[in-house]
Amino acid sequence: MRGLLAAAWLTVPLAGFATGTEHAGAEPAARSTSWRTAQGSGDTETRLLTVDDARYLLTRTGYSPDARELAPFVGCTRAQAVDRLLAQARRTAVTPPPDWADDPPLYGGGVKPMTDAQRRERNQRRNRMVASLAGWWAQEMASTPSPLTERMTMFWHNHFVSSDDKVREPVLLYRQNVLLRANALGNFAALLHDVSKDPAMLIYLDGAGSRKGRPNENFAREVMELFTLGEGHYTEQDVREAARAYTGWSIDRSTMTYVWRANFHDAGMKTVLNRTGEFDGDQMLDILLARPQTAIFITGKLWREFVSPTPDPAQVARIAGIFRASGYDIRAVLRALLLTPAFWDARTRGTLVKSPSEFVTDTVRAFDVGYDDPQMLARQMRVLGQDLFRPPNVKGWPGGDAWIDSSTLLARKQFVERMFRATENVNAAGASMALPSMPSMPSRVGVKRKPLHTAQTMPRAVAGVRFDLLRWLQPYALGPEDVPDGASRGALQRAVLPFKAVAPESAGASSAAYLQALLMDPAYQLK
Numbered sequence: 001m002r003g004l005l006a007a008a009w010l011t012v013p014l015a016g017f018a019t020g021t022e023h024a025g026a027e028p029a030a031r032s033t034s035w036r037t038a039q040g041s042g043d044t045e046t047r048l049l050t051v052d053d054a055r056y057l058l059t060r061t062g063y064s065p066d067a068r069e070l071a072p073f074v075g076c077t078r079a080q081a082v083d084r085l086l087a088q089a090r091r092t093a094v095t096p097p098p099d100w101a102d103d104p105p106l107y108g109g110g111v112k113p114m115t116d117a118q119r120r121e122r123n124q125r126r127n128r129m130v131a132s133l134a135g136w137w138a139q140e141m142a143s144t145p146s147p148l149t150e151r152m153t154m155f156w157h158n159h160f161v162s163s164d165d166k167v168r169e170p171v172l173l174y175r176q177n178v179l180l181r182a183n184a185l186g187n188f189a190a191l192l193h194d195v196s197k198d199p200a201m202l203i204y205l206d207g208a209g210s211r212k213g214r215p216n217e218n219f220a221r222e223v224m225e226l227f228t229l230g231e232g233h234y235t236e237q238d239v240r241e242a243a244r245a246y247t248g249w250s251i252d253r254s255t256m257t258y259v260w261r262a263n264f265h266d267a268g269m270k271t272v273l274n275r276t277g278e279f280d281g282d283q284m285l286d287i288l289l290a291r292p293q294t295a296i297f298i299t300g301k302l303w304r305e306f307v308s309p310t311p312d313p314a315q316v317a318r319i320a321g322i323f324r325a326s327g328y329d330i331r332a333v334l335r336a337l338l339l340t341p342a343f344w345d346a347r348t349r350g351t352l353v354k355s356p357s358e359f360v361t362d363t364v365r366a367f368d369v370g371y372d373d374p375q376m377l378a379r380q381m382r383v384l385g386q387d388l389f390r391p392p393n394v395k396g397w398p399g400g401d402a403w404i405d406s407s408t409l410l411a412r413k414q415f416v417e418r419m420f421r422a423t424e425n426v427n428a429a430g431a432s433m434a435l436p437s438m439p440s441m442p443s444r445v446g447v448k449r450k451p452l453h454t455a456q457t458m459p460r461a462v463a464g465v466r467f468d469l470l471r472w473l474q475p476y477a478l479g480p481e482d483v484p485d486g487a488s489r490g491a492l493q494r495a496v497l498p499f500k501a502v503a504p505e506s507a508g509a510s511s512a513a514y515l516q517a518l519l520m521d522p523a524y525q526l527k
Helices: 002-010 035-041 051-061 078-087 116-143 147-157 170-182 188-196 199-204 218-228 236-245 281-290 292-306 313-325 330-339 356-366 375-383 406-421 469-476 486-496 511-519
Strands: 249-252 257-260 270-272 275-277 465-468
Touching: 051 078, 051 147, 051 486, 078 330, 116 147, 116 170, 116 356, 116 375, 147 170, 147 292, 170 188, 170 199, 188 218, 188 281, 199 249, 199 257, 218 236, 218 281, 218 292, 236 270, 236 281, 292 313, 292 330, 313 330, 356 375, 356 406, 375 406, 406 465, 406 511, 465 469, 469 486, 469 511, 486 511
Parallel strands: none
Antiparallel strands: 249 257, 270 275
């Protein structure tokens, strides 16, 4: 990924700037062989958050914040900020559900003879529903007052994978998304039990048809390998025996809801992970939850999601202990992760790659980009490599460096270019062009004001997309054509990037050109 960034964009390797490079004017971070050396320098939980610290916390755990979202966190201690973040998490979406959310399933009930035209119409309707479902989630990401909730909903969507490619029922995928959101920061044990019997999961991993004498091993294998223990912590014999325990979990096809079918269940003795008994599916899940490795596995995945690509085994083990002791409280494990010194280490910042959904949502929220149809956001995420409700396989999106290749990097650059082409009042400059509701921009030494002239509103090159650059620049006392001084450039850079730009625009560039260069900088791909 680092080489691709260098070759395909700015010919600058990523390695040198993603390891603690500070913004211009920032105090250099102390260098040490391990973040553990910082533990003896006082209680890190009581350190007060600067604006940059607050922006880092909210971007890492959500999406790029605006000034109103930042303000309550600036001046808090780290512990206070993390507690505030966790306390304000939601369990429900603010975006109204799709119009069809309560409709009966498309493929439920008895099989009725259909003409070719009726089948085509049903398939077309299904495709429209899936597109609107992706747009619904993209809208929720863009508008939620609880970005952490959506990040965790996505985390669990990519952990407990179900895909439209196989499920084929948009109503079921919607219900599952609601389930994941409701439990996103709840209890992992409860979530594991609920999602395992979720109809979308039963279809995706073939559990609905598993019965005594013909157990399907797909779910039994994946629940160990991908959902709880991880590879290398079970045997194929464990899978075969566990598959028998899950027989009897089924679906009522008329309503596409979970149903227990006792006559399908294998009630015989099973031996799994050195435990023997007449286990059913729920008892089998409890056996997996009782294994210390489950807490370690989940903690490691959360570390890679929020802290760094390479977990610290000792710290993961410590935090996993907290996770187990809490009874699998997801808030408890997140609190411990976000308060570990590794999370706040300067060298950790800028080491994670933004996913397509994060890249698009960050940009829309941070720059108040207007759009007529949220499906446009979902389509953009798909172009960048993340098709909502369609992970590539049972392992989900690999994430990290895999998000970046020559084509997706170009697509990210084109997305920024489209946003600037859609800019309103693109030729406006200086105080004379301030919006009526805004005060005129004060004169600042070092800022070069362009001669005032009549604004020319740019035609919408991208239909349905709006970005009011003049309004966005107003808090910085800049117009789009003004040439910012060093202080203004630094303020823009800190507002947009996690660390100093790799190849910033020249000092003589206009505010619009400088901002666009920041959004096209490799640093903007990172968090």
